[in-house]
Amino acid sequence: MNFSQSFRLAIKSILSSKTRSILTMLGIIIGVAAVIIIVALGQGMANDMKETFQSMGTNLLTVSLRGRGSSRTITPDQIYEFTEENSDVFAGVTPLVTLSSATLKYEDNSTDTTTITGVGEDFCAIKNYAVTSGRFLQYIDISRRQKVCVIGTYVLNELFSGMDPLGETLRLNGEEYKVIGVLEEKASSEESTDDDQVIIPYTLATKMSWSAQVSSYAFSTVSSDSVADATELLDELLSEVYVSDDYYSIRSQEEMMETMTELTNSLMLVLVAIAAISLLVGGIGIMNIMLVSVTERTREIGIRKSLGAKKKDIMSQFVIEAATTSSVGGVIGIIVGVGLANVAAKLMDMSADPSVLAIATAFLVSLSIGIAFGFLPANKAAKLNPIDALRYD
Numbered sequence: 001m002n003f004s005q006s007f008r009l010a011i012k013s014i015l016s017s018k019t020r021s022i023l024t025m026l027g028i029i030i031g032v033a034a035v036i037i038i039v040a041l042g043q044g045m046a047n048d049m050k051e052t053f054q055s056m057g058t059n060l061l062t063v064s065l066r067g068r069g070s071s072r073t074i075t076p077d078q079i080y081e082f083t084e085e086n087s088d089v090f091a092g093v094t095p096l097v098t099l100s101s102a103t104l105k106y107e108d109n110s111t112d113t114t115t116i117t118g119v120g121e122d123f124c125a126i127k128n129y130a131v132t133s134g135r136f137l138q139y140i141d142i143s144r145r146q147k148v149c150v151i152g153t154y155v156l157n158e159l160f161s162g163m164d165p166l167g168e169t170l171r172l173n174g175e176e177y178k179v180i181g182v183l184e185e186k187a188s189s190e191e192s193t194d195d196d197q198v199i200i201p202y203t204l205a206t207k208m209s210w211s212a213q214v215s216s217y218a219f220s221t222v223s224s225d226s227v228a229d230a231t232e233l234l235d236e237l238l239s240e241v242y243v244s245d246d247y248y249s250i251r252s253q254e255e256m257m258e259t260m261t262e263l264t265n266s267l268m269l270v271l272v273a274i275a276a277i278s279l280l281v282g283g284i285g286i287m288n289i290m291l292v293s294v295t296e297r298t299r300e301i302g303i304r305k306s307l308g309a310k311k312k313d314i315m316s317q318f319v320i321e322a323a324t325t326s327s328v329g330g331v332i333g334i335i336v337g338v339g340l341a342n343v344a345a346k347l348m349d350m351s352a353d354p355s356v357l358a359i360a361t362a363f364l365v366s367l368s369i370g371i372a373f374g375f376l377p378a379n380k381a382a383k384l385n386p387i388d389a390l391r392y393d
Contacts, residue, residue, distance in 0.1 A: 290377035301314060
């Protein structure tokens with residue numbers, strides 16, 4: 001019996017007992033679908049993160065300072081001077097002073113979840129932000145500590161209800177600030193996102209944070225090729241001030257993206273390994289059903305052997321039947337997985353990317369499971385004595 005004949009017999013066997021076949025395939029279907037869903041959503045999430053990081057610019061460097069007391073510190077003026085001296089490498093710098101939450105009030109409207117960010121005049125250029133109306137902070141605002149602010153679209157909607165806020169005065173932690181601009185929408189104007197913030201001069205933010213020192217800076221380089229040189233220059237500067245790199249850190253946007261990708265991949269591997277348990281259970285189910293099938297078809301095996309079928313013919317018939325059952329389950333699982341991955345992505349407002357490699361791998365794994373777990377029943381069938389098999393009732 002050749003492969004095509006064995007395959008036709010396998011399909012006939014599956015169709016003759018549809019309910020049992022579906023139950024047999026169930027473990028494979030669930031396992032393959034789970035793997036496809038996890039890989040598709042994980043890859044989609046990785047793509048979304050990559051786009052987010054790229055939109056922020058691959059030439060961005062973030063410096064965090066932990067300080068060593070008043071004797072070893074660096075001021076914003078020194079940072080600005082250093083940036084100007086190395087203008088062939090650095091395109092700009094901004095201090096970053098973040099206050100996790102603040103109370104905002106305008107007339108009868110108020111919100112207390114907003115993030116306050118103190119920055120310099122180069123913030124928009126460095127972080128790829130844009131102002132849709134009004135203007136951004138200028139050098140004179142920062143140097144004179146003028147109480148002006150730029151608000152996100154969430155704050156605009158919550159406090160001003162769509163009204164033009166330019167020139168209006170809001171109270172920030174009890175102090176009056178004049179609104180001079182509105183930032184471009186970044187995250188659908190939702191709470192606790194980049195749209196839920198108020199930007200003020202960093203010279204005022206340090207005062208509000210009760211800290212005389214700025215502990216975070218964002219640098220942009222003239223190009224992505226300059227990131228390595230910029231990192232080296234910053235490391236030299238900070239090592240002179242702080243002596244040990246335990247008191248500062250320099251992170252590039254590319255490094256952060258790689259770190260997030262590694263974490264995502266590690267999480268995906270763990271989840272895929274858990275989902276693969278269903279494939280193992282499915283393989284055991286196929287083996288059990290095939291053993292039952294061998295018992296039910298003992299007389300058939302005896303007749304085939306008495307007519308001259310060899311051991312390899314019997315083995316190939318049952319292995320192909322097990323592989324076909326598993327493969328059909330794998331195909332159904334792939335279809336279900338791709339469909340559910342797209343549905344889940346829409347519900348979670350993210351993208352799904354069911355890669356061809358993941359689909360091909362899932363199918364090959366399902367086929368391999370059928371062959372591996374079909375071998376024992378096939379071997380049992382091939383070893384049957386034809387005389388005993390013919391006598392079996």
